[in-house]
Amino acid sequence: MTGTNWAGNLTYHATALHQPGSIEELSALVAAAPSARALGSRHSFNAIADTTGVQISVAGLPPVVEVDAAAREVTVSAGLRYGELVEELDQAGWALHNLASLPHISVAGAIATGTHGSGDRNGSLASSVAGLELVTADGTVRSVRRGDPDFDGMVVSLGLLGVVTKVTLDIIPTFQIRQDLYEGVPWESIETDLDAITGSAYSVSLFTDWGAGGAGQAWVKSRADAAPREEFFGARPAARQLHPLPGEQADVATTQLGAAGPWWDRLPHFRLGFTPSNGEELQTEYLVPREHALEAIRAVRALAPRVQPHLLISEIRTIAADALWLSPSHSVGCLAIHFTWRMHVPEVTALLPVIDAALAPCAARPHWGKVFETAPQRLLEAYPRIPDLRALADRLDPEQTFANRLTSHWLSR
Template sequence: MTLERNWAGTHTFAAPRIVNATSIDEVRALVAEAARTGTRVRALGTRHSFTDLADSDGTLITVLDIPADPVFDEAAGAVTIGAGTRYGIAAAWLAEQGLAFHNMGSLPHISIGGAIATGTHGSGNDNGILSSAVSGLEYVDATGEVVHARRGDPGFDGLVVGLGAFGIVVRVTVDVQPAYRVRQDVYRDVPWDAVLADFEGVTGGAYSVSIFTNWLGDTVEQIWWKTRLAAGDDELPVVPESWLGVQRDSLTAGNLVETDPDNLTLQGGVPGDWWERLPHFRLESTPSNGDEIQTEYFIDRADGPAAITALRALGDRIAPLLLVTELRTAAPDKLWLSGAYHREMLAVHFTWRNLPEEVRAVLPAIEEALAPFGARPHWGKLNLLTAERIAEVVPRLADARDLFEELDPAGTFSNAHLERIGVRLPR
């Protein structure tokens, strides 16, 4: 028997059965079977998680092989598409239609359903997380029936970032907009003092901004600006050659620690289609480093300078285990389990070397440093926050749990992880 692992190889799935569904009817039959036999099922996406969140003691059902069948509703300005479709594949189709998503995550390899269910975000002070663009869900409920939920329905804001806790989402409706272009520029070795003195201005300097650091020294290693251009506009707005005392990097091939430059999207200010610049990595390349552990926390952006200062004090402990930290931002939203729920969000992301014991040993110090700022966890990434602590920092957790219990009273879609963190009731 071949052991099934997540994409980075850091989690081995314990589920005794994994089924690659090829149709919605097949998903319905599998869920109905579970309901009859009193067993559990969970949706499994592109396996870009670092815990047992997507695992089960029953059946895992992937929806990746269900046809995408994208449908554009011009009146609604939205596209309905298969939940298992990878963002990069969907983006390429949209671009052919002259359309675009408002933002993308760093990896175009992840599935739409998995990304929205866990609150994956992209970047930009004025950009909502990817889930904020969702206006409709089609999911298979605990009886095996297909349910259509729409923005404005009671409880809809609790379903979007839903962790697979209430059903298996098979199709998603996402707001889209006319296509645009983006240029990507890099500034290196920017002084921390300058960044923290105008943190809001730095993170809002472009349409999407990423700050990369190893937490050592007096400078930020790299800041990536992704500047939005009108379609066909290669000239405006002007990106400064000198900013915060450093020169703009003219190199088109970027670099991150232990990442092949050919895996990254084009930099150096060369304009390109939105879907070929907003992600950090190319769809046809290895996503990220590939042999890693990821952790991420969300705080209020106003607390950014204080939180960064607290983490810099831990730099000597963090850096030896770290590939890179990325700081990104997002606009507030109304989604109950979103890291940006009702606050302007700063995401503090750690890409660790694949050293599980050492990483777990340093996480308590990081979580203690971020505790005064009400840090919320990324649901799909490794953290050590207790259910009690999560309940304190996620205001609508109890409401979400009540909703999931109402929709799935037998716990068909629950698992040990969801029960451990308080998203579902223990069984």
């Protein structure tokens, strides 16, 4: 056994965990392995990183942060966590356009599963990928760039095409963000002004327990020169620093109350030096096209009596469209509905098909790194480029070295 995932709900079945120190060692290891999976920061809540063969971490490869100012790109080692990259990038005068809720996740792992931040005009983390270096099943080191054939299928790849070693990301000039929190956004405002709410700032997150009170918190992240608001669609400004989860200490969260700060210390919800969120939890997330946003919110509200006993909090946010085949926001801007569950594994597991059925009419796409129960046929309807990824994987990995039980089920013919 090689340990558990971050949440502790999974014990991996791998026979060994390898952490090669060089590309040559990694290539030899991959070429000799009948079955292998890349392992990132262990933050996936399902078995996407599991295998009956060997797990491979690239965290031991030499760290790389190479800025190309002329191209507006940075090339980084795939095993770096975002929190280990952002300050160095900022000191060089550059930024990433978006970050996830927590900086603890690895660059390659976040990209491979379609992980995202928030903002009507902000694409997922994977949308900023301009190039990849990876080791394919025969041990070959391969580099691809945006615009190359099949590139759009190689970014959000579920780890099926090889072990990513370097990632080249688009960068923008560094900037400052202020974070204002508001309490008590009523459902009436969400029903009538959802587009105005999500479009009111660089990034907006609504936190709710699906009760009658609406969204208990709105996290509004604006460029530093934006004027503060006295009210927010019927909500009142928070008078103290808050944590998204009830009863948790707010000092683990990024700075609020309108204090401007660097992009990397405001766009995430949580700080690198602390356990993010609750720690002992499960997570589920669905992304729905914006045209179905209110329909999806209403569908989950109708399930509130069944959801609330097992829920810590839900987050509602938005993501811009991208061109990546298996991205949850492929070809369409989306509203994301995220569930942070209590560690009620049997009860949550029983709820998953209920939630999937409720959101299926909204063309909902599940997040690949969370727990969900979606039949392969419905996955194919939600992700119509699955056959293209399957064909690409057949070409690059004909022996299915990087497949596992879960990915084979998701992509089954």
